[in-house]
Amino acid sequence: xxxxxxxxxxxxxxxxxxxxxxxxxxxxxxxDAESQIAxxxxxxxxxSEGQFQTFSSDIKFDPENLSKxxxxxxxxxxxxxxxxxxxxxxxxTADWFDSERFPEAIFESYNIRQLTAxxxxxxxxxxxxxxxxxxxxxxxxxxxxxxxKAVIVGQMMLKRLDFNVGQGQWxxxxxxxxxxxxxxxxxAKGAGS
Numbered sequence: 001x002x003x004x005x006x007x008x009x010x011x012x013x014x015x016x017x018x019x020x021x022x023x024x025x026x027x028x029x030x031x032d033a034e035s036q037i038a039x040x041x042x043x044x045x046x047x048s049e050g051q052f053q054t055f056s057s058d059i060k061f062d063p064e065n066l067s068k069x070x071x072x073x074x075x076x077x078x079x080x081x082x083x084x085x086x087x088x089x090x091x092x093t094a095d096w097f098d099s100e101r102f103p104e105a106i107f108e109s110y111n112i113r114q115l116t117a118x119x120x121x122x123x124x125x126x127x128x129x130x131x132x133x134x135x136x137x138x139x140x141x142x143x144x145x146x147x148x149k150a151v152i153v154g155q156m157m158l159k160r161l162d163f164n165v166g167q168g169q170w171x172x173x174x175x176x177x178x179x180x181x182x183x184x185x186x187x188a189k190g191a192g193s
Contacts, residue, residue: 025062025069026146028188036185037075041160042177043084050082050091059188061150063120063141066112071122071137075105095167102129107137118142122154128163137184147190156182 037052054076061069077099082088092099109124115138122137139154158180160166161173170176 022065025060025065027191028059028061028150029191030057031187031189034187038183040181044175048082048084048087050080052080054079057186066114069112071109073107077105078103095170096165098129129165131163133162150188152186154184
């Protein structure tokens with residue numbers, strides 16, 4: 001019986017030892033000039049588009065080590081541009097992003113899984129306008145040549161009213177869609193490269 005228990009303990013200890021020896025994923029440094037976060041929302045019969053002009057990211061990613069990979073993105077909500085005049089005039093106000101009270105939005109992944117050969121999904125928490133919701137970023141690894149360069153292109157779908165974005169006269173979803181599409185392009189170089 002003692003021999004059986006000792007053997008069982010040895011077997012159970014092997015995965016834990018292997019996991020602890022696994023190195024951390026490559027740390028990636030965002031290339032600001034080539035990275036972009038844009039949004040699109042239907043207003044009436046047309047799509048209104050815009051960009052978050054300033055954001056930063058903290059990325060540790062290795063497709064062979066997804067359990068330790070993570071994506072953290074901080075978006076400056078005071079630096080936004082939009083092609084639709086009414087959106088541009090109102091987007092930072094209290095009814096929309098309330099940028100003065102909530103100057104930063106944060107997405108932090110807690111699980112990244114592989115969907116296809118080069119397709120991945122990062123599930124995490126998005127804190128926007130003081131509200132935290134679980135969201136998913138589906139992305140494609142367009143280029144991966146560590147430690148020199150990595151490029152991901154992805155999309156995230158949000159319900160704006162889940163974050164109290166577009167209140168008052170803007171709350172009506174018949175005119176302004178509740179669905180907002182975020183498109184993300186992150187270009188990064190390996191830390192130390």
